[in-house]
Amino acid sequence: MLLLLDVVTRAARLLLLALAPPLFSPEPSPPANPIVAAILAVLLLGAVLYGAVRLRAWGVPRRGFAWSAAFAWVSVAAALGAALYFRDGRAPLGQGVVFVAVPAWASLLLVASTLAGEKLPRVRHAQGFAALAVLTLGALVFASASSWLTSPMQMWWEALRRDGEHPRAIGELTRKPLGARDFLAARAVVDECLRLHPGSCRCQGEHAEIAIRARDFVQAEGLARAAHERCPSDAALRALHAETLGLSGQAMQAEEAARRALALGGAEARLRYALALALAGQGKDAEAMREARRAVELGAGRSAALFVGASALVKGDLDEAARALGPLVVAEPGDAEAQYDLGLVADRRGDYNAARAAYLAALRADPTFADARYNLALLTFRRGVVDEAKHHTQKLREAHPKDPRGAELARSLGLQ
Numbered sequence: 001m002l003l004l005l006d007v008v009t010r011a012a013r014l015l016l017l018a019l020a021p022p023l024f025s026p027e028p029s030p031p032a033n034p035i036v037a038a039i040l041a042v043l044l045l046g047a048v049l050y051g052a053v054r055l056r057a058w059g060v061p062r063r064g065f066a067w068s069a070a071f072a073w074v075s076v077a078a079a080l081g082a083a084l085y086f087r088d089g090r091a092p093l094g095q096g097v098v099f100v101a102v103p104a105w106a107s108l109l110l111v112a113s114t115l116a117g118e119k120l121p122r123v124r125h126a127q128g129f130a131a132l133a134v135l136t137l138g139a140l141v142f143a144s145a146s147s148w149l150t151s152p153m154q155m156w157w158e159a160l161r162r163d164g165e166h167p168r169a170i171g172e173l174t175r176k177p178l179g180a181r182d183f184l185a186a187r188a189v190v191d192e193c194l195r196l197h198p199g200s201c202r203c204q205g206e207h208a209e210i211a212i213r214a215r216d217f218v219q220a221e222g223l224a225r226a227a228h229e230r231c232p233s234d235a236a237l238r239a240l241h242a243e244t245l246g247l248s249g250q251a252m253q254a255e256e257a258a259r260r261a262l263a264l265g266g267a268e269a270r271l272r273y274a275l276a277l278a279l280a281g282q283g284k285d286a287e288a289m290r291e292a293r294r295a296v297e298l299g300a301g302r303s304a305a306l307f308v309g310a311s312a313l314v315k316g317d318l319d320e321a322a323r324a325l326g327p328l329v330v331a332e333p334g335d336a337e338a339q340y341d342l343g344l345v346a347d348r349r350g351d352y353n354a355a356r357a358a359y360l361a362a363l364r365a366d367p368t369f370a371d372a373r374y375n376l377a378l379l380t381f382r383r384g385v386v387d388e389a390k391h392h393t394q395k396l397r398e399a400h401p402k403d404p405r406g407a408e409l410a411r412s413l414g415l416q
Contacts, residue, residue, distance in 0.1 A: 005038040010083035012041030014093055015048070015075065018100035021145035025162045026094025026155035027169065048076055055111070064114030071107035075100050091168065092155040094148070101142070109134040164197025170206045179334055181366055183214045201231035205240050212303075217247040235266025239274060243303075246277025254278035269298035276307060285311070302328055302335070309341050318345050329361075336365035340372045347375065352383055370400045377409055389413060 009031065017024045031037035052072035055065045082096025109131050116123075116130035123129075148154035153173065160169035170193055177185035187210055193203035204227035211220035221244040228234070228241040238261040245254035255278035258271050272295035279288035289311050295304035305324045312321035322345050328338035343358030356379060362372040377392035390413050397406035 002034075005034055006087065007080060007083045008045065009034065009037045009041045010087065010093055011076070011079040012044045014083055014096055014100055015044070015079045015104065017094060018075070018079070018097050018104050020141060021094075021097060021149065022141065025159045026097075026148060027092030027159040027166070029159075029163050029166055045076055045079075048072055052076075052107075064110045064117070068107045068110035068114065071103040071110065075104035075107060078103060092152060092159060094155040094158075095152060097149065101138075105134070105138045108138075160193060161196055164193065164200035165202050167202075170203055174206060174210065178210065178213050179332070181213075181336075183210055186210045186213075199230070201227060201234045201237060204230060205234075205237050208240055208244060212244065212247065217244065217249075220244045221248040221250070235261070235264070236270075238264065239267035239270035242271060242274035243277065246274050246281060249281060251278050251281025254281065269295050269300035269304070272298060273300045273304040273307065276304070280307075280311075296324065302332075302338075306337055306341065309338070313341060313344055313348075316348075318348060321345050333361065334365040336362045336369055336372070339365065340369065340375075343372065343375065347379060352379065355379055368399055370396065370403055370405075373399070374403075374405045374409070381409070381413065386413065 010028075013024065013028050017026065049072070052069040055069035055072070078099045079096075082099050083093070086093050086096045112130040112134045113127040116126040120126040142149065148158040156169045156172045159166050160173065163169070170190065173189045173193075174186040177183070177189070187207070190203055190206045190210065193200060193206070197203060205224070208220045208223035208227060211217070211223055221241075224237070224241040224244040228237045231237050238257070242254055242257040242261055245257055254274060258275040258278055262268065262271050262275075272291050276288045276292035276295060279285075279291060289308070292304055292307045292311065296308055305328055309321045309324040312318070312324060321341065325338050325342050325345070328335050329342060332338075339358050339362040343355045343362060346354035346358055356376065359372045359376040359379065362369050363376070366372075373392055373396045377389050377396060380386075380392065381389035389409075393406060393409040393413055396403065397410060400406060
């Protein structure tokens, strides 16, 4: 039922977007009241279909009206199909504009042309002028939105320009640089968001999210605290602040913040993960693991799954570690930390090929990953693949000259 309401609502928005792209966001924010939005959407789509039926009735002696009605039906069907397809991971909705705009504007062109022929029979080329007028209007309308129509990333920028609290735009815009560990580029996106919307709670929080990915947990806690203080009623920022307290080593404060936020409600999955961090920081490992598993079940995502995997590795439960980490690399093969931990699982199982492949995948994602480079050098050295071990030892010493493990391996391998 919820899927149906969502599809109908998005279909109506897509139809409006296809008719007047400058006036609407290419990926609209979820409506405050989904039921009311769905009712309005049904009325709009129903009005279009009713109009098409009337045109079809008029079209018995006038083929232009009949064809216009057919194109109107096609535009509604295309809007419903595109709304079903371009959702969740396939958003933004604006990617479906072309499929709806072509039949919708063809319907308008045929109506205008046929009406001109009916009402202005003595005017020479009246139908052609009417068609040209519709084509010109359409061209002007779409030209005014040309800056974002051809690019999904520009669609996300347009959505963010219109709504600084858009639930997905800032995350989509920082996804690629974060995946490449280009934290400067990710911060530049957030800085632009804050320039456009200085009071945006979501953009404030994204600054802290980037610091977490950069593993600068002290900075992350400061940014999350500032965002939470600026937007105290935002449940997501409450959870973010509790998490950063746990990551920065303030275990007791993290537990207090997480339990207080849980009592207020909202963002339970992330708060369970924050509570797991807080409990682990106090040495309550069994309780921490229980909360982390709950967080994963609730959909906390990558961080909670990494926590479960790492904790299972510490306990020696390789099967649980693999179960927690496997989905992460399926979803994102470039996840350096997940690949590294899977390398540890395979290494401890004595699976040389799988361990080597996982460590190499971690290094492809993050060439500066010292632990992955060291473990790969050690793994190949133990296997007797000395040339490869020397290569990785040299890479480790070049990238991390102060890491004593590089010098230790170099001595073992006879390197100067």
